[in-house]
Structure formats: structure tokens, C-alpha cells
Amino acid sequence: MRGLISAEFLKLRRQSKTYYALAAVTIIELLIFITAYYQGSAILDLLLSNLRQSFYFEGTLLNGNLIMYIVLNSLWFNVPLILMIVTSSLVTDEYKDNSVQTVMLQAVKKWQFMLAKYLAAIVFTLLVMAFMMVTTFILAYSLFGNGDLVVYLGTLNFFKAPEAFQRICWAFGSGSIAMVFYSVVSVTLAVLMQESAKTWIVSALFLIITNLLLKAEFLPAQVDAVFFPKLMDTWQQLFNYEVNWHQLGFNNLLLVMYTMAFAALGIWLFQKKDIG
Amino acid sequence: MLCALWVHAQKIDADLLRIKQRMDSVQHFSAMVTLNLDVPFIQMPTKNAEVNYQHGSGMKFASKDFVMLPKRGLDFSMNELFKHPFITVDRGTITRGGKMLKVINLIPTDGKSDLVMAVLYMDTKARHLVESEINTRKDGSYTLQMQYQPGQTLPQNVEAAFAIERLKIPLNFMGKDTKIDRKKMRSMETKTGKIKMQFRYRDVKLG
Numbered sequence: 001m002r003g004l005i006s007a008e009f010l011k012l013r014r015q016s017k018t019y020y021a022l023a024a025v026t027i028i029e030l031l032i033f034i035t036a037y038y039q040g041s042a043i044l045d046l047l048l049s050n051l052r053q054s055f056y057f058e059g060t061l062l063n064g065n066l067i068m069y070i071v072l073n074s075l076w077f078n079v080p081l082i083l084m085i086v087t088s089s090l091v092t093d094e095y096k097d098n099s100v101q102t103v104m105l106q107a108v109k110k111w112q113f114m115l116a117k118y119l120a121a122i123v124f125t126l127l128v129m130a131f132m133m134v135t136t137f138i139l140a141y142s143l144f145g146n147g148d149l150v151v152y153l154g155t156l157n158f159f160k161a162p163e164a165f166q167r168i169c170w171a172f173g174s175g176s177i178a179m180v181f182y183s184v185v186s187v188t189l190a191v192l193m194q195e196s197a198k199t200w201i202v203s204a205l206f207l208i209i210t211n212l213l214l215k216a217e218f219l220p221a222q223v224d225a226v227f228f229p230k231l232m233d234t235w236q237q238l239f240n241y242e243v244n245w246h247q248l249g250f251n252n253l254l255l256v257m258y259t260m261a262f263a264a265l266g267i268w269l270f271q272k273k274d275i276g
Numbered sequence: 277m278l279c280a281l282w283v284h285a286q287k288i289d290a291d292l293l294r295i296k297q298r299m300d301s302v303q304h305f306s307a308m309v310t311l312n313l314d315v316p317f318i319q320m321p322t323k324n325a326e327v328n329y330q331h332g333s334g335m336k337f338a339s340k341d342f343v344m345l346p347k348r349g350l351d352f353s354m355n356e357l358f359k360h361p362f363i364t365v366d367r368g369t370i371t372r373g374g375k376m377l378k379v380i381n382l383i384p385t386d387g388k389s390d391l392v393m394a395v396l397y398m399d400t401k402a403r404h405l406v407e408s409e410i411n412t413r414k415d416g417s418y419t420l421q422m423q424y425q426p427g428q429t430l431p432q433n434v435e436a437a438f439a440i441e442r443l444k445i446p447l448n449f450m451g452k453d454t455k456i457d458r459k460k461m462r463s464m465e466t467k468t469g470k471i472k473m474q475f476r477y478r479d480v481k482l483g
Binding site for chain 2: 054147
């Protein structure tokens, strides 16, 4: 099993897609920084224009914490899409190169082979999130400095700089669980689709539908509370003024269970497949 | 300015002039101010700022945090009220919190004044302005309430209440699942906001 996992990491290290993914994450960050630099003040001015009639402002809200929050918003679509493309290739490349048949000819159990794929996908996702977090922290604070965070979630919520930093760290943690979920789903979809192009399209569709269902309001409240698309905004709940930690923990636990269920489904599907 | 106002002495309340004179005696002060904002659509923790006042230059604030300071309510020396000529009308007395307060209306006589009318509540015994309801052309209406420590010239607690319009939220600033409840938003078009300020004076120099 350890050998299988090492082999998966070696493949990830050697494949160019991994570095393209890291480059894509960096490009997204840089674009956010450039946009914030040129448009951030104008957006904040518009947001606070009514308050300016009654108040003077002392201090700036265009700071590293706001940039970190905007970068976190790339967890809705951009980052999961990149992760799904890369992690699904762990399986689709095996089919494309016919290496899956070679591996199966050896004394390797199918479930172990797939479990190694899932573990590699999870570790890779966590490494990308850590990379994103560290690079954003360094760039955001060095370019924009520290300061209070303002977020609009029904009300305009202000957080002092130390509290904002803590909430951002927790949000990266909670967001990582959501990203792991997407990666695991893409590996499962790869088992089903086998071809990379088809897997990417289905993965993108899954992502779009999940995002649409997150906003849907036609589901009964009981379903809403446990349906996985409704759990994808869990990291954002950390920016409610009062955090419901119990709900947050429950949602994350539920998302971990969904992740395990999708992985189990992928392993079961692969187990049933006849590798010709 | 006081000389000019004394010309109209028969029209300006003497107690108001005495309070103004007392506030003008403050040459300098520095203080720590604690700000608590109470606006329906804003959640903000308690903030602290340092304030320095120099007679003639007004107040200057400094803070490590992002702070919102009211545009009105920090004019302790009442310079804004006394900026343009006015008359006062005695409206009698009322009792508030066990204190007898003299009520006057302050009405500008100059069309240039932004002030439409002010109702001032004065503790004539302690020579303090305790409350004011101010109506302006540009900044709408607001009320100020001030509490003083016995024997102190400057207020320890100031509460400013004002009308505030709803926020215009840029779409790219909204959270993913933030719902736009238009009915609720319309009902929130104008709300009353309050800011409570508590001053802890370190250095007060009277002239």
C-alpha cells in the first residue's frame, strides 16, 4: 500500500499538470491583487458611500485581510475546477496509457490501487491549499499591510485585524475540506468516465450544478440542512458576525462523510469494473 | 464672535452664552475615546481611538483600528451653532433624570446657515448642554445627548443619533449565498443609527 501511495506522489511530482495547477493558482492570486490595487478603493467607496454622509473614517479597509477574503472567494469555482482537472488525471491518465492493465497484472488489489489514488488526491489538494494560503499571506500582507476586515453577509460585518486573521485561517481550513470533497468527486467521476476530456466536462458540470443548488431555495428545510451543495459555503459562515461553531463543525463533519461516501463509491465502481 | 453676539443680547439666551463661554475656556485636551456603533445593518466591535483637541484647530483622531467617527456631535465648543447669526426662543423648562433643564430653540437669521433649527436642553445650574436636537439642510436631523461627571467641563459620555440610509452593496462584494430581500431592503431605506462615545480624559487645559 505504501508503495502504491509513493508511486502516486511520484506521478504527481513528474506530471506537468501539477505545476500548471500551481501556476494557475498563483495567476488567480496575482489577478486578484492587481484588481484590488486598482479597483479596491472604488468598490469600498461605493460600499461605504452612505456611511460617509454621517461619518469620517480613520484607517483603511483595503488591506491584506480584505485581499485574503477575496482570494478565499476563488474557492467557489476557480480553485476547485483546477483541482478537479489535476486530480481526475490520476485515474484518466492510467486509462489513456493503459498502465492500469499493467498494474492490475501485478499483485495489487483493486481497492488498494484506488485508495492510493484517493489519498494522493487528498494530499495534493491540501498541499495546493497550503501553497495558496502561504503565498497569499505573504503577498497580501507585504503589499497591502494589516488592518480591519469588512465583509457583507446580510449585514456589514467588521472584524478587528487579529480576529480577522484567525477567521481567515479557520476559513482556509474549512475551505480545504470542501476542496478535498471536489477532488475526491472528480476521481470518482474519472472512474466512471475514463476519458480525461469527458471527465473534465462532467466535473465542471458537477461544480456548476453544485453552485446553482447552493442558491436554490425550493428544497425542504430538512433536506437543505444535509444536502451537500448546501454545505459548500460552510467556510463563509466564519464571516458571520456571530459564528455558530456547532453548525460549522456539523457541516464540516457531514462534508467529510460525503467525501468518504464518494470515495467508497469510486472504489466500489472500480472493483466491479473489468479491466481488460 | 461673542462681542458680535452680545449686540443681539436681547435675542440670545444668556445661559447659552454662559455655557458657550465655559466650553471656549477649554484650550487643550487629550483623551481615549471608546466608540460603540449601533446601526441596524452594521455589526462592529467596540473601537478605541485617541483624540487630541487644540482650541482653534478642532479634534484630531488616531487609531490602530478602522474607526467611524460621527461628523456631528463632536463640536463640544458649539462653534457650528454659533457660526452664523441666530436668535433664541425660551421654551420653558422640563425635568429629565431628576434635573431641571431649560429648553430653548435656536433659529438662524442668516440664509447661509446650514442649520434650520436646534432645540437645546441646558442644565443651567451645572452650566452644561445636556441634549440637543439639530435639524440641518444638508445632513438631516440628529440628536445629541451628553453626560458629565460632577464639576467637569467636558462630557464623559456622548450619544449621537442620526438617520442613515441603507447600503448600496456592489454585487462583487456580496457573499455567495447572500440573498437580496428587496422588501426588507426597502423597509430599511432609512434607519436610525446611534454612536455612543465614552471619553477618558488624560490632560485638560482650561484657559
